[in-house]
Amino acid sequence: xxxxxxxxxxxxxxxxxxxxxxxxxxxxxxxxxxxxxxxxxxxxxxxxxxxxxxxxxxxxxxxxxxxxxxxxxxxxxxxxxxxxxxxxxxxxxxxxxxxxxxxxxxxxxxxxxxxxxxxxxxxxxxxxxxxxxxxxxxxxxxxxxxxxxxxxxxxxxxxxxxxxxxxxxxxxxxxxxxxxxxxxxxxxxxxxxxxxxxxxxxxxxxxxxxxxxxxx
Amino acid sequence: xxxxxxxxxxxxxxxxxxxxxxxxxxxxxxxxxxxxxxxxxxxxxxxxxxxxxxxxxxxxxxxxxxxxxxxxxxxxxxxxxxxxxxxxxxxxxxxxxxxxxxxxxxxxxxxxxxxxxxxxxxxxxxxxxxxxxxxxxxxxxxxxxxxxxxxxxxxxxxxxxxxxxxxxxxxxxxxxxxxxxxxxxxxxxxxxxxxxxxxxxxxxxxxxxxxxxxxxxxxxxxxxxxxxxxxxxxxxxxxxxxxxxxxxxxxxxxxxxxxxxxxxxxxxxxxxxxxxxxxxxxxxxxxxxxxxxxxxxxxxxxxxxxxxxxxxxxxxxxxxxxxxxxxxxxxxxxxxxxxxxxxxxxxxxxxxxxxxxxxxxxxxxxxxxxxxxxxxxxxxxxxxxxxxxxxxxxxxxxxxxxxxxxxxxxxxxxxxxxxxxxxxxxxxxxxxxxxxxxxxxxxxxxxxxxxxxxxxxxxxxxxxxxxxxxxxxxxxxxxxxxxxxxxx
Numbered sequence: 001x002x003x004x005x006x007x008x009x010x011x012x013x014x015x016x017x018x019x020x021x022x023x024x025x026x027x028x029x030x031x032x033x034x035x036x037x038x039x040x041x042x043x044x045x046x047x048x049x050x051x052x053x054x055x056x057x058x059x060x061x062x063x064x065x066x067x068x069x070x071x072x073x074x075x076x077x078x079x080x081x082x083x084x085x086x087x088x089x090x091x092x093x094x095x096x097x098x099x100x101x102x103x104x105x106x107x108x109x110x111x112x113x114x115x116x117x118x119x120x121x122x123x124x125x126x127x128x129x130x131x132x133x134x135x136x137x138x139x140x141x142x143x144x145x146x147x148x149x150x151x152x153x154x155x156x157x158x159x160x161x162x163x164x165x166x167x168x169x170x171x172x173x174x175x176x177x178x179x180x181x182x183x184x185x186x187x188x189x190x191x192x193x194x195x196x197x198x199x200x201x202x203x204x205x206x207x208x209x210x211x212x213x214x215x216x
Numbered sequence: 217x218x219x220x221x222x223x224x225x226x227x228x229x230x231x232x233x234x235x236x237x238x239x240x241x242x243x244x245x246x247x248x249x250x251x252x253x254x255x256x257x258x259x260x261x262x263x264x265x266x267x268x269x270x271x272x273x274x275x276x277x278x279x280x281x282x283x284x285x286x287x288x289x290x291x292x293x294x295x296x297x298x299x300x301x302x303x304x305x306x307x308x309x310x311x312x313x314x315x316x317x318x319x320x321x322x323x324x325x326x327x328x329x330x331x332x333x334x335x336x337x338x339x340x341x342x343x344x345x346x347x348x349x350x351x352x353x354x355x356x357x358x359x360x361x362x363x364x365x366x367x368x369x370x371x372x373x374x375x376x377x378x379x380x381x382x383x384x385x386x387x388x389x390x391x392x393x394x395x396x397x398x399x400x401x402x403x404x405x406x407x408x409x410x411x412x413x414x415x416x417x418x419x420x421x422x423x424x425x426x427x428x429x430x431x432x433x434x435x436x437x438x439x440x441x442x443x444x445x446x447x448x449x450x451x452x453x454x455x456x457x458x459x460x461x462x463x464x465x466x467x468x469x470x471x472x473x474x475x476x477x478x479x480x481x482x483x484x485x486x487x488x489x490x491x492x493x494x495x496x497x498x499x500x501x502x503x504x505x506x507x508x509x510x511x512x513x514x515x516x517x518x519x520x521x522x523x524x525x526x527x528x529x530x531x532x533x534x535x536x537x538x539x540x541x542x543x544x545x546x547x548x549x550x551x552x553x554x555x556x557x558x559x560x561x562x563x564x565x566x567x568x569x570x571x572x573x574x575x576x577x578x579x580x581x582x583x584x585x586x587x588x589x590x591x592x593x594x595x596x597x598x599x600x601x602x603x604x605x606x607x608x609x610x611x612x613x614x615x616x617x618x619x620x621x622x623x624x625x626x627x628x629x630x631x632x633x634x635x636x637x638x639x640x641x642x643x644x645x646x647x648x649x650x651x652x653x654x655x656x657x658x659x660x661x662x663x664x665x666x667x668x669x670x671x672x673x674x675x676x677x678x679x680x681x682x683x684x685x686x687x688x689x690x691x692x693x694x695x696x697x698x699x700x701x702x703x704x
Contacts, residue, residue, distance in 0.1 A: 024492065045581070048579075049579035049580055052579050053575075053576055053579055056491070057486065057490075057491035057492050058492030084486070084490030084491050084492050084493070085487050085490065086483070086487060086491060086572075087487060087567075087571060090571050090572065093575055097578065097579060
């Protein structure tokens with residue numbers, strides 16, 4: 001009887017002990033490297049500084065580049081899951097920043113095509129794999145997709161449980177001719193994300209990133 | 217369904233309703249006595265049940281009041297006994313410390329008095345009085361001068377001798393006086409010593425007198441408690457409530473201290489047990505920090521118990537001195553170790569904060585700047601981490617007071633609640649009785665027409681009966697029981 005009681009208590013404690021909590025966060029950042037948008041990449045450094053400061057032990061983060069074929073792991077240039085111990089997590093953040101500085105420094109020419117959908121699908125896969133409770137997909141792009149010939153991307157997306165945030169969506173030349181194009185582009189992506197079960201937000205002011213992700 | 221029933225007697229709703237009304241009134245009139253009985257018995261039943269409840273609550277209340285009284289008196293008795301015992305110990309200490317040396321002091325005083333007496337005797341010995349030399353010299357000087365040089369010379373010689381003898385005697389007298397003054401001067405420290413010694417005795421006696429007055433007062437209180445006087449009981453209740461409030465306030469302050477302590481060690485604790493694992497909805501690191509604080513409080517309780525400052529665990533208080541001392545050393549050691557751990561955790565917290573600050577500066581692209589005098593908050597945090605566990609250890613004292621006074625306060629509160637409950641129960645009983653009477657009258661109001669007819673008939677019948685009695689002397693038509701019922 002006594003042994004059973006001890007076993008029961010142990011089971012309760014072990015059962016209650018939960019290594020992966022639903023409030024862990026995972027962030028996937030897509031950086032558009034196509035055409036003239038490479039000029040905007042400097043702003044991405046501020047965004048990464050904000051994310052690295054906001055994320056904590058147990059959270060995950062990955063950065064991927066958008067080019068002509070983004071649906072591949074090769075496009076993920078850096079990824080990390082921060083250690084349980086805060087001091088180690090701080091070291092990981094420093095290393096991550098150095099890696100990203102190198103990656104962004106090496107981008108000197110824009111990609112010929114822009115496969116945003118492929119990057120979004122890849123990001124969703126990554127976020128699902130982390131098993132985090134809060135999943136964020138940041139798309140740092142003008143949202144103008146320019147696919148290679150033969151690429152099929154016009155199918156419904158599965159974005160369940162993911163909050164997609166479009167950042168720094170710049171206006172293109174043709175948007176200046178007809179501003180409705182810009183609104184159409186945004187609403188097109190919004191409908192794709194929301195019909196896929198995700199949430200959609202647009203943040204264009206990079207100085208106001210305060211509530212971009214939920215703080216713990 | 218309702219409409220069908222409404223139009224059962226006629227197509228005109230008004231007529232049908234009127235028929236229904238008449239039927240209802242007739243049915244109600246026929247069932248009047250039963251309905252009255254139902255209302256009255258129900259009202260009486262609820263009233264009776266509520267009275268029973270009220271009585272039961274009253275008995276419970278009385279028992280609780282008696283229990284509260286016993287608890288309060290027992291506590292007061294224990295407290296008074298402890299206070300009297302403490303005062304007797306103080307008196308014993310005074311007696312032992314001061315009056316045990318009284319023979320010695322007495323001897324000193326006696327010696328001083330003896331010495332003063334001897335000195336006095338010595339000083340009172342009269343020095344040789346100077347003889348009436350001056351008169352002799354004056355007499356010799358006044359002798360008429362003789363022409364005889366031999367006589368003149370003799371007289372001069374006599375005068376010189378007399379004057380020398382006078383001077384010598386005066387010198388002796390002065391010397392003797394000086395000696396007496398010297399002896400009197402040596403008496404001064406003896407007097408002072410005597411005064412000091414008597415002052416000491418007075419101080420001790422005064423202290424004893426004060427203490428005896430305090431003991432007298434306490435004995436009076438104790439006697440009042442033993443006699444179970446209401447005055448003593450009220451004083452004990454008030455004292456208990458005050459103690460409860462003060463202990464509660466101190467516990468609240470201790471709780472705030474514990475909260476600060478928690479925040480001091482919760483973050484660095486994640487370095488030890490990880491910052492991502494959870495037990496239930498709480499972080500494991502937070503639970504670990506909480507456990508450390510609670511263990512510190514427990515060690516503090518054990519330490520004060522083994523020092524016999526508090527008496528929460530009788531088993532510790534009844535241990536033999538050797539075992540108790542061991543327990544004291546063990547709890548103090550664990551407490552010190554935990555305080556050391558907390559100090560190191562507080563330092564680690566500071567390091568983590570520094571690292572975080574440096575990281576933020578790096579992320580912002582700024583050069584890492586080392587703040588000056590950064591060691592001051594580091595040392596402050598470490599000291600806080602070391603001191604707080606010891607401060608929390610003293611929580612056992614207000615905790616004991618709180619628990620002891622809680623018994624009384626809870627008793628008073630429960631008695632109050634029972635009184636309110638009794639009042640509510642009695643009100644419900646009275647209300648039920650009243651409602652039953654109201655229902656009886658309401659019922660009669662609904663059948664007021666047939667009742668009026670009945671009343672008219674019953675008034676008319678006795679007159680008719682009298683008339684018929686006088687004519688034919690017949691028996692009354694209404695049965696006596698029915699008359700009674702109508703009257704009722």
